[in-house]
Amino acid sequence: MTDRRDLTRLARWAARQTKELTEGRRVLQPGEGAPVEVEAEPDEVAYSLAEALDHLTEIEGLGPVALARLERAGEEIDALRGRTGQPLADLVQAVMRESGIVEALETAGPGASVNLTGFLGVVAGFAPVAGDPSLPAFLAYLDAAVRVLPIAIAAGEAPVAPTYENVALAKYPLSRLVFFNVNKAPGKPLPPALDEFLRFVLSREGQEVVRDHGIYLPLRASQVQGGRVMLAAAPPAGAAPGAMSKIAQSLLEKTLVEHPEAAHLVMHVTPPGRPDTDNEIIASNIGKIGKKADDDDLRILRTGHPETVVSKTGDRFNVSLPLFDSGRNTIGVVAIGLRYKPGDDKAALVRTAERIRDELRAQIPSAARFF
Secondary structure, eight states: OOOHHHHHHHHHHHHHHHHHHHHHTOEEEOOSSSOEEEOOOGGGSOOOHHHHGGGGGGSTTOOHHHHHHHHHHHHHHHHHHTTTTSBHHHHHHHHHHHHTHHHHHHHHOGGGGHHHHHHHHHHHHOOOSSSOOBHHHHHHHHHHHOOOOOBOSSTTSOOBOOOHHHHHTTOSSOOOOOOOOOOOOTTSOOOHHHHHHHHHHTSHHHHHHHHHHTSSOOOOHHHHHHHHHHHHTSOOTTOOTTOOOHHHHHHHHHHHHHOTTEEEEEEEEOOTTSOGGGOEEEEESSSOTTOBOOHHHHHHHHHOOOEEEEOTTSSEEEEEEEEEOTTOOEEEEEEEEEEOOTTOOHHHHHHHHHHHHHHHHTTOSOGGGGO
């Protein structure tokens, strides 16, 4: 499985290329009295992840294992591209078979195949006016079936075109959210890969990828918070039974939305009336829910002294601090991972972490609130 960070690197490269190509394809259209500069629509010049696979040597940060996996994926996609002239039904079956979609749906449960079944029905029913039902004919059919129209919000007003900018500014009235619908069994966590993917989509990094690509709009802070609260309502994959506090997780997710400078946040709390050795992670956006405190956590808990370290990747400055309730009673430890680059003022980052910790403290009447 390819690390999500490698896929993020591909997505960022594609987004940068899209942005540069879009800006380079500004066209002049005749206007009244003088040419009017009109920017090409982003979806006309967008780079895809599949295209990024053809430029792996240009993408920084990919290790040898990631390169090998991504090169293999590129070869498999190239092989499928060579078969696009085949009958449509045969091509779709080949894609399903070689991509592992069928096996993934089988493990996800019976409800997961509904959309695929519907799509296969559309494919089976497609018949072009002339020629064989091939992929190019099918795509042309789909493209011809969709039209975008300028709309006037009220009588007498000028129609508003459905451009990216008009939708972003809420000037164009017809837009909608894109939803992720998951097949989750009651009382059970999401599959680890799916849980991690959804948390990435709702993270600052994920939303930056959406923004940079310039096709879909990033979510508003309230929408991100709503999605994170929904994820917080179910224990993350790997959580020990009863280990996660929904109240603590909701508070953590809210704090991350309010502080984009924080990449991760982990709350270690000792249950009331229990010894420090029972301290455990009850809220986190990087997993490990239910993990007991290690020696480092216990040392911070007992001494009250913060500890810092730069992450192995070099892009995070991790600050671990004692966590207090509103009465300044020590209830655990909070670990805050701040975005970092060499040369950043570490003392200032520690103060930022302390400010985030103190904002949490003001919202925690006591540890009992979480249990």
